[in-house]
Amino acid sequence: MKRTILKTAAVASLTLSVGVASAAEKVNIGAPAWTGAQAIAHLIAEVVTTRIGGEANLVPGNNASIFQAMDQGKGDIDVHPDVWLPNQESFTKKYVDGAGSVTLSENSYEGKQSFCVSRKFSEANNVTSIFDLARPEVAKLMDNDGNGKGEIWIGAPGWASANVNEVKVRDYGLMPFMEPIRADQAVMTATVGDTIRKDSGYAFYCYSPHAIWFQHDIVRLEEPAFDAEKYIAIQPSDDPDWFKNSKVMTEDALKQVQIAYSNSLADRSPIIAELLANIALDGETVSDFAFQIEGGKDAATVAKEWVAANSDRVDSWLGL
Numbered sequence: 001m002k003r004t005i006l007k008t009a010a011v012a013s014l015t016l017s018v019g020v021a022s023a024a025e026k027v028n029i030g031a032p033a034w035t036g037a038q039a040i041a042h043l044i045a046e047v048v049t050t051r052i053g054g055e056a057n058l059v060p061g062n063n064a065s066i067f068q069a070m071d072q073g074k075g076d077i078d079v080h081p082d083v084w085l086p087n088q089e090s091f092t093k094k095y096v097d098g099a100g101s102v103t104l105s106e107n108s109y110e111g112k113q114s115f116c117v118s119r120k121f122s123e124a125n126n127v128t129s130i131f132d133l134a135r136p137e138v139a140k141l142m143d144n145d146g147n148g149k150g151e152i153w154i155g156a157p158g159w160a161s162a163n164v165n166e167v168k169v170r171d172y173g174l175m176p177f178m179e180p181i182r183a184d185q186a187v188m189t190a191t192v193g194d195t196i197r198k199d200s201g202y203a204f205y206c207y208s209p210h211a212i213w214f215q216h217d218i219v220r221l222e223e224p225a226f227d228a229e230k231y232i233a234i235q236p237s238d239d240p241d242w243f244k245n246s247k248v249m250t251e252d253a254l255k256q257v258q259i260a261y262s263n264s265l266a267d268r269s270p271i272i273a274e275l276l277a278n279i280a281l282d283g284e285t286v287s288d289f290a291f292q293i294e295g296g297k298d299a300a301t302v303a304k305e306w307v308a309a310n311s312d313r314v315d316s317w318l319g320l
Contacts, residue, residue: 025054
C-alpha cells in the first residue's frame with residue numbers, strides 16, 4: 001500500500017485516498033551537473049516513485065534554465081534540488097521574492113566554499129594562503145600546460161560560484177600568476193588526482209559537502225575573513241558589466257543550501273510539493289551520497305539504498 005502526505009487526515013482516510021491521489025502525482029526535477037545536486041535529485045525521485053507512487057523525471061539544466069522553467073510554472077521543470085545561497089541569490093530575489101513564482105524549502109543544510117590544494121603540495125611548498133599562489137615559484141609549479149601561468153579551477157560553466165571565484169582571482173591579485181579555468185567538475189576531480197600522482201601543483205575551488213574530501217587529502221587555503229562590505233558579487237543576469245562592477249576580497253560566508261520548487265506544483269501535485277517543503281538533509285549525508293557516486297556507484301542506486309535504510313527519516317518528510 002502506497003503512502004501519501006495528509007497530515008490532518010486520519011490514518012484510515014489516508015489509506016483509502018492513496019490510490020486516487022498518487023495517480024496524479026508527477027514531477028520533473030532539475031538536475032544540475034554537480035554531484036550533490038544529482039544525488040538530491042535522485043533522492044527526491046526515489047521517494048516520489050517508491051513512497052508516494054508518483055512519477056518523477058530528471059531534466060538536465062543549469063541554474064538559469066531551471067529557475068526560468070520553475071517561474072513559468074508549466075511543469076517542464078518543477079524543482080531545483082540544491083540551491084546555494086547567497087550564490088544563487090540573484091535567482092531567488094527575482095523568482096522567490098520578486099515574482100513569487102518559486103518557493104524555497106523550510107529546511108537547509110550548511111555549505112562552505114574555499115580554494116584548496118593537496119596537503120602534500122601545501123606542506124612541501126609552504127602554501128597555506130590564497131596569496132601564496134601569487135608567489136612566482138609556486139605558480140610555476142602549478143603550470144601544467146606550459147603557458148607560463150599556474151591553473152586554478154574556479155568552477156563549471158554556468159555556476160554562479162565560478163563568476164564569484166573569477167572576481168576573487170582578479171581582486172586577490174592572482175591574474176598575473178594564475179589562469180582561472182572553467183570546466184566540468186569531473187575534469188577538476190580527475191586533475192586533482194593526476195597532479196597528486198605527478199607531484200605537481202593544482203589549485204581548485206573546493207566546497208563541502210563534496211566527495212573530494214573522502215577521495216584526496218586536501219587542505220583549504222586561508223582567505224581574509226568574510227566582510228560583507230568587501231564582498232560585492234554581481235551576477236551576469238543582473239548586470240552585463242558584472243565582472244567590472246563586482247569586488248570580492250574576502251572569503252565566502254557559510255552557505256545555506258535548500259530545495260526550490262515552482263509554486264504551481266502545489267496545484268498540480270500537492271503531495272510532492274509538501275514533501276519538498278519538509279525534506280531535511282545535512283552535509284554529512286550529502287557528502288556520503290557524493291562520495292559513493294564519484295566512486296562509480298549509480299546515483300539512483302545510492303538513493304534507493306538510502307531510502308530503504310532510513311525509512312523513519314523519510315516518514316517524517318511525508319508527515320507519517
